[in-house]
Amino acid sequence: MMHVGAKRSLLGAILIAVVVSLLSAQFNRYYRDVAIDVAINIVLAVSLNLINGHTGQFSLGHAGFMAVGGYIAAKITLVFGVAAAAWSQPLIFLGALLTGGIVAALAGLAVGVPSLRLRGDYLAIVTLGFGEIIRVIFQTSETFGAATGLVAIPKWTTLGWGFGVAAITVYVVGSLVNSTYGRGFLAVHDDEIAAGAMGINPVRYKVTAFVVGAFFAGVAGGLFAHSKTTLSPTGFDFMKSIDIVVMVILGGMGNTVGVIIAAVLLTAVQEPLRALGPLRGIVFALIIIVLMMLRPQGLFSFGKKKGANA
Amino acid sequence: MSTPLLELKDVTIRFGGLTAISAFDLRIGDRELVGLIGPNGAGKTTAFNLITGVYQPTEGAIHFAGRTTLGHRPHQIAKRGIARTFQNIRLFGSMDVFDNVRTAVQVHRPHGIRDALVRMAGFRRGEKDVEKHVMELLEIFGLHGQRDEMAKSLPYGDQRRLEIVRALATRPKLLLLDEPAAGMNPTEKIELMKLIRFVQGKFGLAVLLVEHDMKVVMGICERIAVLDYGQKIGEGTPAEIQKNPKVIAAYLGQEAEHA
Amino acid sequence: MHWLQQLVNGLALGSIYALIALGYTMVYGVLRFINFAHSDVLMLGAYSAFYLAPRMEAVFGPQSAVGTLFIIIAAAAICAVIGILIELLAYRPLRNRPKLTVLITAIGVSLFIEFTCQHGAVFGADTKAFPKLLPSRELHFAGIEMASNDLLVLVLTAVLLFAMWFIVQRTKIGMAIRAVSFNEKAAALMGVNVNRVISFTFGLGSALAAVAGIFYAMRAPGIEPLMGVQPGVRAFIAAVLGGIGNLPGAALGGLLLGVLETVAGGIPGVSIYRDGIAFAILILILIFRPAGLLGRAVIEKV
Numbered sequence: 001m002m003h004v005g006a007k008r009s010l011l012g013a014i015l016i017a018v019v020v021s022l023l024s025a026q027f028n029r030y031y032r033d034v035a036i037d038v039a040i041n042i043v044l045a046v047s048l049n050l051i052n053g054h055t056g057q058f059s060l061g062h063a064g065f066m067a068v069g070g071y072i073a074a075k076i077t078l079v080f081g082v083a084a085a086a087w088s089q090p091l092i093f094l095g096a097l098l099t100g101g102i103v104a105a106l107a108g109l110a111v112g113v114p115s116l117r118l119r120g121d122y123l124a125i126v127t128l129g130f131g132e133i134i135r136v137i138f139q140t141s142e143t144f145g146a147a148t149g150l151v152a153i154p155k156w157t158t159l160g161w162g163f164g165v166a167a168i169t170v171y172v173v174g175s176l177v178n179s180t181y182g183r184g185f186l187a188v189h190d191d192e193i194a195a196g197a198m199g200i201n202p203v204r205y206k207v208t209a210f211v212v213g214a215f216f217a218g219v220a221g222g223l224f225a226h227s228k229t230t231l232s233p234t235g236f237d238f239m240k241s242i243d244i245v246v247m248v249i250l251g252g253m254g255n256t257v258g259v260i261i262a263a264v265l266l267t268a269v270q271e272p273l274r275a276l277g278p279l280r281g282i283v284f285a286l287i288i289i290v291l292m293m294l295r296p297q298g299l300f301s302f303g304k305k306k307g308a309n310a
Numbered sequence: 311m312s313t314p315l316l317e318l319k320d321v322t323i324r325f326g327g328l329t330a331i332s333a334f335d336l337r338i339g340d341r342e343l344v345g346l347i348g349p350n351g352a353g354k355t356t357a358f359n360l361i362t363g364v365y366q367p368t369e370g371a372i373h374f375a376g377r378t379t380l381g382h383r384p385h386q387i388a389k390r391g392i393a394r395t396f397q398n399i400r401l402f403g404s405m406d407v408f409d410n411v412r413t414a415v416q417v418h419r420p421h422g423i424r425d426a427l428v429r430m431a432g433f434r435r436g437e438k439d440v441e442k443h444v445m446e447l448l449e450i451f452g453l454h455g456q457r458d459e460m461a462k463s464l465p466y467g468d469q470r471r472l473e474i475v476r477a478l479a480t481r482p483k484l485l486l487l488d489e490p491a492a493g494m495n496p497t498e499k500i501e502l503m504k505l506i507r508f509v510q511g512k513f514g515l516a517v518l519l520v521e522h523d524m525k526v527v528m529g530i531c532e533r534i535a536v537l538d539y540g541q542k543i544g545e546g547t548p549a550e551i552q553k554n555p556k557v558i559a560a561y562l563g564q565e566a567e568h569a
Numbered sequence: 570m571h572w573l574q575q576l577v578n579g580l581a582l583g584s585i586y587a588l589i590a591l592g593y594t595m596v597y598g599v600l601r602f603i604n605f606a607h608s609d610v611l612m613l614g615a616y617s618a619f620y621l622a623p624r625m626e627a628v629f630g631p632q633s634a635v636g637t638l639f640i641i642i643a644a645a646a647i648c649a650v651i652g653i654l655i656e657l658l659a660y661r662p663l664r665n666r667p668k669l670t671v672l673i674t675a676i677g678v679s680l681f682i683e684f685t686c687q688h689g690a691v692f693g694a695d696t697k698a699f700p701k702l703l704p705s706r707e708l709h710f711a712g713i714e715m716a717s718n719d720l721l722v723l724v725l726t727a728v729l730l731f732a733m734w735f736i737v738q739r740t741k742i743g744m745a746i747r748a749v750s751f752n753e754k755a756a757a758l759m760g761v762n763v764n765r766v767i768s769f770t771f772g773l774g775s776a777l778a779a780v781a782g783i784f785y786a787m788r789a790p791g792i793e794p795l796m797g798v799q800p801g802v803r804a805f806i807a808a809v810l811g812g813i814g815n816l817p818g819a820a821l822g823g824l825l826l827g828v829l830e831t832v833a834g835g836i837p838g839v840s841i842y843r844d845g846i847a848f849a850i851l852i853l854i855l856i857f858r859p860a861g862l863l864g865r866a867v868i869e870k871v
Contacts, residue, residue: 058669058672114852114855114856117859118855118859120668120669120672121602121603121668121672122809122855122859124603124669124672125603125805125809125851126851126852126855129848129851129852130848130852132845132848133845133848133849136842136845137845140842242676242680245673249673278684278687278688278689278694279688280684281680281683281684281687282681282684282685282688284680284684285677285678285680285681285683285684286677286681287677288673288674288676288677288680289659289674289677289678289681292663292670292671292673292674292677293662293663293674296666296667296670
């Protein structure tokens with residue numbers, strides 16, 4: 001019923017990630033970059049899953065939170081980190097990621113609170129709107145490079161950082177949801193009125209989902225910035241949000257393991273898809289339509305969901 | 311009664327042009343079993359929604375345990391000790407039987423999120439306590455064998471009882487039951503009546519029961535209030551209500567169905 | 570009279586929004602669902618006109634009024650059919666699924682149309698110059714100037730709005746649409762063919778979007794497959810502003826939004842945020858008055 005040994009699994013995963021990272025200089029750089037992308041997408045998908053899948057709040061603006069975290073983290077490293085002593089750089093990186101995450105969490109608060117009483121379609125549009133507003137803000141802000149964005153961000157994201165954060169994200173979201181407290185998220189999703197009647201505060205759960213989800217999206221943004229070394233506002237548009245949403249849907253809303261697998265699959269498939277050229281978008285759109293028609297519960301939902309939801 | 315557990319004074323609610331309930335007075339004391347009856351559309355579920363904070367009255371006052379409930383939201387009122395079931399069963403569809411009850415248990419547990427994340431020894435113990443509490447409740451209602459089944463896959467009668475178990479998990483002082491006998495066969499109804507009385511005694515609850523089945527209502531309620539078109543047209547013991555001419559008139563033609 | 574000039578320009582823009590918004594609001598009224606792909610229909614309308622124009626020129630000569638009329642009608646008809654097809658193929662099979670499933674499908678349909686049109690074999694992603702359908706003259710009155718095309722837009726929109734009002738309020742099919750918006754099940758019990766009503770609604774909304782697309786293209790430098798996104802989003806916000814599901818509201822919302830945007834575009838310091846203004850309005854409405862200006866709040870039965 002509960003995550004027995006969850007903490008142990010978490011520590012184990014982080015350890016493996018660090019070891020792999022230390023060895024990674026040996027790996028083919030291309031595969032290493034793809035693996036880092038996988039890790040970042042896992043963080044994005046699992047964090048969105050908390051909002052969309054578990055709590056049932058359909059958010060289409062997740063890329064906005066990613067942007068906030070990425071820009072803030074990159075700015076911090078550009079100002080403080082580049083010139084700092086080598087030993088302090090990991091600490092600065094950590095600080096930058098966390099700050100990015102916290103500011104993104106505040107953005108999540110700003111988005112979550114007004115969204116409280118909105119249902120499905122409306123909520124989707126509002127979150128989309130917020131995502132766009134955030135993007136426009138960065139696009140017009142000189143501090144963050146306006147339309148050109150930020151460049152020459154140090155490439156500090158390693159496999160260790162990537163998968164370490166991914167492991168932490170999975171642990172946090174999983175622990176949250178797989179507890180008596182966490183059943184509240186699902187209850188709010190299933191039936192807000194009944195949840196309220198049972199003493200569960202729907203507002204608090206929805207906002208918590210947004211804040212926690214946004215935090216991790218922000219950290220993912222920071223990792224992203226320090227992997228690609230440049231940030232531009234167009235990379236965080238509606239399409240990016242849709243990419244993440246598709247991962248969650250493909251994996252099965254609320255299904256943590258499924259979502260992780262979907263994130264891995266969709267990332268791995270990016271390159272071959274790119275070979276399709278202009279057909280890529282068409283295929284992507286068709287996948288969405290076919291998925292919704294034939295298997296809206298996702299590819300990886302088998303049987304009934306039980307108490308331990310991962 | 312001294313200070314009633316629940317008191318509605320002159321409660322009126324209007325939705326646009328429609329007055330759903332007007333000048334409704336009701337008192338329920340500790341451990342009383344009160345029935346609320348009336349023809350369809352009389353406003354019974356609306357009364358429940360007013361008491362639980364889903365609606366706010368346009369006029370009048372509602373007090374629970376001496377304090378007003380006006381302006382409070384449903385989850386706050388639930389925390390104070392009022393629990394309910396719903397006319398159209400509202401179980402949590404994505405969860406199994408166990409989890410449905412488990413969600414309701416946390417009303418009285420502090421520090422939920424911190425415990426869930428940090429997971430020190432206290433967490434493990436806390437979850438074990440939760441399990442014990444939930445299983446105890448499920449056993450009373452004979453549902454413990456189905457703890458891992460999806461709530462929605464239970465037979466109808468079991469679903470209704472599960473809803474009651476879930477409500478009880480919030481440790482209420484007042485339990486509102488909205489047509490709990492709906493869709494049950496006569497044997498199940500007799501079981502239900504016994505169960506309600508048992509639960510009332512064991513947990514020391516007051517119960518407000520909305521029900522169409524007169525046998526059930528007359529069988530277990532100490533006192534009954536009657537609503538018609540949003541107004542109270544009678545109140546008294548079962549015997550008094552059965553002889554009340556206004557009540558009979560309101561039910562004219564319907565009594566044959568439910569007697 | 571600077572403000573009058575802004576008002577007139579704003580109304581021209583707003584008319585376009587109004588026409589598109591009607592489509593959103595009608596579909597929401599009968600299906601309780603936001604048709605994400607609506608914005609792409611307006612793009613298809615513009616492209617239909619683009620391809621029809623040379624043919625019309627061959628028959629009626631360049632920049633002829635009659636030719637333009639034919640183009641508009643033909644494009645509207647084409648897009649009406651497209652709209653009906655989309656509903657039939659993509660939304661009807663999902664009629665009984667959760668709203669979110671259909672919403673995502675709509676997003677998928679929209680992306681599908683956009684990406685397909687961007688493909689070289691279809692329209693290509695490049696911006697094409699929209700042909701001059703009508704000679705454009707500068708009109709001067711009351712101290713303001715107005716392009717004759719803009720005046721045409723205003724007049725035609727007024728005509729179309731009146732036609733819409735007439736259809737919805739005075740015809741049988743209009744009554745059926747209203748019935749289905751109120752209560753689909755009851756309407757079906759009263760003998761209304763709900764499927765036909767929904768198809769008709771989609772067709773009508775798409776036709777209006779096509780006309781709006783042509784008007785939009787007439788004012789824009791060129792057309793490209795993603796041209797529908799911006800006006801589509803604005804029009805949706807306009808529909809929400811007016812009260813989603815409410816037709817006069819959509820028209821009012823469209824005009825209002827057009828004026829607000831134009832005015833904001835003229836205020837120095839605010840104009841760079843012009844894009845954000847529409848979204849800000851959306852968020853403000855949904856927080857303070859979710860039913861919109863003319864809409865009614867719906868109370869959920871517990």
